[in-house]
Ligand SMILES: Cc1cc2nc3c(=O)[nH]c(=O)nc-3n(C[C@H](O)[C@H](O)[C@H](O)COP(=O)(O)OP(=O)(O)OC[C@H]3O[C@@H](n4cnc5c(N)ncnc54)[C@H](O)[C@@H]3O)c2cc1C
Ligand code: SF4
């Protein structure tokens with residue numbers, strides 16, 4: 021099996037309150053077939069053998085679906101190509117290339133350690149409205165409501181969001197509106213999601229603002245990095261839903 | 276000791292209804308007084324937490340992930356079964372029940388499986404009203420596909436991301452309850468021990484993975500929903516974090532561990548490419564709806580697949596199992612792949628691979644349809660292997676995928692330890708010796724949404740006035756033991772990374788307790804696991820401290836438990852001198868190489884009880900009584 025060499029610049033930061041800096045590592049003899057995270061495993065295990073602390077980074081499924089992994093590789097959140105950081109393979113890099121790895125830089129995602137950041141703000145946004153209030157046991161038969169395939173497919177495309185945070189990390193305004201729009205679109209176009217449609221958009225956007233995220237000003241950097249291919253059109257839908265939500269509250273309508 | 280499964284009286288079709296009619300109810304006012312700890316927020320844990328909170332219980336939920344949405348359930352691809360018979364192809368609750376019992380090679384508990392089949396339909400109803408975007412036909416009806424071990428189409432799916440959508444559904448229900456303040460959610464919290472008070476499970480000890488802080492939590496009952504232990508093999512299709520710690524530590528506190536040797540090897544995964552590999556990737560079983568499995572007829576045939584003429588190909592599943600063909604159940608399909616590779620007919624660089632060929636389906640249905648059905652899987656395959664499966668067949672090989680074994684539970688999902696309930700993959704109950712595709716999602720959600728809300732009252736109704744607090748010495752003592760274990764790991768100060776021990780353990784277990792098992796191999800594996808465990812405690816390197824985010828420390832704790840658990844798994848495999856489902860003892864096979872069961876001796880659950888370190892555990896048996904189905908040799912021919 022052929023191997024490759026890389027020059028790595030990895031972000032090291034003991035905690036959110038300590039200052040961080042890059043450390044430089046020559047990563048030699050990396051199997052060319054391995055994934056980016058497997059390359060980091062190799063480097064970390066070498067450091068461990070030398071008695072040094074490895075670089076903390078998150079991952080779990082390593083197949084692009086759980087949204088756990090997150091890092092900026094050579095300036096790109098989630099690295100080159102489509103997919104999450106765990107789906108980046110070393111064959112995408114040149115032999116001898118310098119690779120810089122740093123954490124997502126988003127005010128609302130405080131740094132925990134090295135490449136690990138706290139993305140719980142996204143959970144709080146969902147808790148404020150990203151659901152259909154349906155208590156277990158009361159559901160009608162699943163075949164009662166027909167949902168045309170194109171609607172179901174569009175809902176699925178939006179629902180595919182893996183909650184990774186790359187949209188906010190890529191955005192100059194740190195806006196998570198691709199993430200918020202994905203949920204508002206997914207639930208907003210399904211018949212089951214109509215009852216809470218207005219309050220959902222209103223509450224989620226308000227929470228987003230309280231968490232310190234910015235608004236969208238149409239850079240579309242989010243769409244370019246989104247590992248789940250969530251289309252930027254969900255942001256337009258979010259804007260419409262949000263305005264309707266605010267309006268209906270302003271005029272005291274029952275929503 | 277006798278393990279009482281508490282199966283309700285009456286004919287199998289009536290058991291669940293009669294249970295519900297006679298179940299102990301807890302009034303709404305009293306529900307508020309009971310606190311429930313739920314460990315794990317995958318499908319089983321999220322659905323249970325949300326539902327119990329809706330009912331009024333105080334719920335405290337824990338997961339080691341940074342968010343409940345990341346649980347390993349998210350990775351399930353193919354689908355979820357339900358006996359809806361929307362396709363009008365002859366499906367029924369009975370058929371789903373029968374297929375599952377037969378698929379499990381007659382080693383599961385009939386009454387539990389029947390209940391699972393019975394509630395399967397309501398799961399789909401529930402998910403649809405939560406907004407799960409299941410695949411639809413053009414007319415708007417729900418679409419179905421087929422999975423292994425079934426001759427009907429009863430599998431509901433959301434592209435190749437069914438687990439993701441179901442988990443996000445349960446996560447949204449959970450999120451709503453967290454938002455309402457009815458569930459207290461502890462993310463980044465790993466349960467490291469179970470606290471027993473007067474013989475009852477009454478709390479846990481957890482470590483905050485970000486700060487290292489160790490805390491104790493008391494409740495009226497504890498639900499473990501912590502998933503399976505496939506990662507004992509190091510390489511598996513499970514997420515990297517999946518582990519046995521919660522159930523293993525509960526075992527060491529008195530919970531019986533049932534059938535640990537029942538593990539499932541999934542036939543369609545991307546083959547292993549090298550030592551550096553950190554996990555294996557599943558190619559969903561749904562691919563076998565349209566893909567045909569083959570190898571060259573001749574040994575050592577190194578031609579490219581498209582150069583092997585039709586008559587020189589062996590479509591071995593279609594040949595051996597004409598009525599199920601490429602949809603033969605997983606254990607059978609995996610073993611057949613191993614067989615042809617052992618004969619020297621495997622493909623790919625390592626010779627450990629078989630083809631899964633879509634050329635026929637592409638010709639028949641067009642590339643567009645295939646892309647629509649499996650696009651994301653083909654993309655994933657290309658990303659990992661660099662090969663385009665629209666143009667040449669995929670190469671696949673079996674990999675560890677699921678564990679049917681788990682903590683023993685009765686019909687109420689309670690373990691032998693009063694107060695400890697176990698849900699989802701973490702329990703042993705429904706899949707016998709082999710799980711059929713698309714039935715783990717069904718079980719996780721059935722346990723969480725529909726079973727535990729009805730059965731929890733059986734225990735809680737006996738617990739009025741028995742509240743405990745973390746001030747009890749039992750909590751202090753268990754906490755001290757957890758701290759000591761962490762100190763012990765940090766004190767080793769060796770120079771071998773944790774991953775190295777994990778990888779070596781995986782190799783031992785895969786070789787001797789994987790697709791084929793033998794007495795000599797298992798005895799050797801037990802020795803090897805012990806030796807590796809000893810080395811671990813002398814040489815493991817864990818830099819850093821316990822009072823911070825320390826990923827080496829997290830992994831070391833989990834691997835230390837795997838190193839103990841591995842021995843129990845091999846012991847269970849050694850004692851079970853028959854072949855059944857995923858457990859294939861080479862000494863017990865038919866002349867055609869099929870699994871040979873010995874129902875006279877082994878139609879029972881083996882539940883193991885801890886008796887102390889370095890002491891053999893006790894074996895307790897629960898006989899399996901088949902009243903509704905007849906034990907038969909499983910045939911898919
Ligand atoms: C790649 C893949 C594809 C699959 N596809 C399908 C499919 O198509 N259909 C199907 O039916 N099944 C499928 N399965 C199986 C199915 O996904 C799982 O069996 C099921 O999701 C398990 O759910 P669970 O809730 O029991 O556990 P999990 O989802 O594993 O959740 C475990 C939870 O426990 C927590 N946890 C664990 N230990 C601790 C601890 N010590 N302290 C605190 N928290 C802890 C975790 O944080 C997590 O929240 C697939 C499995 C794999 C690997
Ligand atoms: S929208 Fe895309 S980038 Fe944003 S969280 Fe979801 S998957 Fe990640």
Ligand code: FES
Pocket residue numbers: 078079080081082083084085086087088089104105106107182
């Ligand atoms: S580790 Fe799951 S998406 Fe990358």
